[in-house]
Amino acid sequence: AQSVTQLDSQVPVFEEAPVELRCNYSSSVSVYLFWYVQYPNQGLQLLLKYLSGSTLVESINGFEAEFNKSQTSFHLRKPSVHISDTAEYFCAVRAPGTYKYIFGTGTRLKVLA
Amino acid sequence: EAQVTQNPRYLITVTGKKLTVTCSQNMNHEYMSWYRQDPGLGLRQIYYSMNVEVTDKGDVPEGYKVSRKEKRNFPLILESPSPNQTSLYFCASSLNTPWVDGYTFGSGTRLTVV
Numbered sequence: 001a002q003s004v005t006q007l008d009s010q011v012p013v014f015e016e017a018p019v020e021l022r023c024n025y026s027s028s029v030s031v032y033l034f035w036y037v038q039y040p041n042q043g044l045q046l047l048l049k050y051l052s053g054s055t056l057v058e059s060i061n062g063f064e065a066e067f068n069k070s071q072t073s074f075h076l077r078k079p080s081v082h083i084s085d086t087a088e089y090f091c092a093v094r095a096p097g098t099y100k101y102i103f104g105t106g107t108r109l110k111v112l113a
Numbered sequence: 114e115a116q117v118t119q120n121p122r123y124l125i126t127v128t129g130k131k132l133t134v135t136c137s138q139n140m141n142h143e144y145m146s147w148y149r150q151d152p153g154l155g156l157r158q159i160y161y162s163m164n165v166e167v168t169d170k171g172d173v174p175e176g177y178k179v180s181r182k183e184k185r186n187f188p189l190i191l192e193s194p195s196p197n198q199t200s201l202y203f204c205a206s207s208l209n210t211p212w213v214d215g216y217t218f219g220s221g222t223r224l225t226v227v
Contacts, residue, residue: 094210101155
């Protein structure tokens, strides 16, 4: 069965430092991959997605993610984080052969001053 | 404003007392779904609906019911709530399918069952 794994439950990082949040998926079939962000006391918001084409996708607030088929990964990166990036980040993918849509367990990013 | 509206935001209830959490979207979306969010477990899909009158189980459907009589509404029903259903619940909708179009989420309902 398809699944997504987010290895890091929490990632503390200092302001203006780079960050990488890891996401690995289990299937070797073609996948559509998403990242969502959840700010404190809010619902999730779509951050970016990979459907096809260029393997590097970007969001409007400076995050980017690269689809790597050989490593079955879709890691999220930002070269310089801000305090306002403090949030929980979720990777998501379709469970193949179903109409279910599954999320990883989330990575809590805490940006320190 | 395009949105998914959930009510109530907070709810405390007692074991066994039936409750309904409402969800409504104004975007004419086809796909709607309910998730529960628990610490360390991420979001787990309870039920989803591909269209009116079409619903199916997600990964954790036990103890829940849903209905989709109209396109815009997708209520979540707990016939006999138990303490293990204490959680943060999210309704989400997608234009056609979330794996292509992504989701719009509601603001969440924090349910406590005592």
